[in-house]
Amino acid sequence: MSSVKTLKDFTNTDVYNRPTKCKECGGIMIFKGVGEYKCEDCGFLDYDDYGKVRNYIEKHVGATSAQAAEATGVKQKTIRTMLKESRLEVAVNSKAFITCEMCGISIRSGRLCPKCEVNYNRNYEEMLRRSQNKMLMGYSTERPTGEDGAKRFVRDK
Numbered sequence: 001m002s003s004v005k006t007l008k009d010f011t012n013t014d015v016y017n018r019p020t021k022c023k024e025c026g027g028i029m030i031f032k033g034v035g036e037y038k039c040e041d042c043g044f045l046d047y048d049d050y051g052k053v054r055n056y057i058e059k060h061v062g063a064t065s066a067q068a069a070e071a072t073g074v075k076q077k078t079i080r081t082m083l084k085e086s087r088l089e090v091a092v093n094s095k096a097f098i099t100c101e102m103c104g105i106s107i108r109s110g111r112l113c114p115k116c117e118v119n120y121n122r123n124y125e126e127m128l129r130r131s132q133n134k135m136l137m138g139y140s141t142e143r144p145t146g147e148d149g150a151k152r153f154v155r156d157k
């Protein structure tokens with residue numbers, strides 16, 4: 001279990017150009033699954049590189065990576081990396097065990113199990129929300145955590 005990472009260690013999802021801000025309204029893009037993201041404010045849908053390529057391959061079965069690259073604007077090199085990592089299920093033909101990099105359970109493709117992928121993205125969205133709030137309003141809207149508060153104010157009033 002030594003290869004298992006914590007949420008903080010796992011930051012390489014950026015490789016796939018995860019959309020962070022809504023192109024329409026600047027809202028935060030929430031992870032919906034398989035490379036799809038939805039704006040929490042206006043509902044605008046966007047995709048990371050994986051989502052774009054996956055959509056294309058679903059509609060164009062048998063397309064080459066060159067065709068997919070041209071149609072999606074995603075670099076061929078990135079597509080090849082996805083294939084190698086088996087993030088694209090079309091490439092899953094080996095029986096090699098892949099395990100989730102965070103919790104270690106075996107998975108069919110990718111680097112994280114669906115549960116950890118959602119957790120990772122929720123965490124990331126929270127981080128975006130905090131940095132956006134700080135930028136827009138000049139103060140942090142971090143929710144007070146009951147436990148910390150309790151520790152800090154143990155003395156009676």
Ligand SMILES: [Zn+2]
Pocket residue numbers: 022023024025026027039040041042043044
């Ligand atoms: Zn929006």
Ligand SMILES: [Zn+2]
Pocket residue numbers: 100101102103104105112113114115116117
């Ligand atoms: Zn996991």
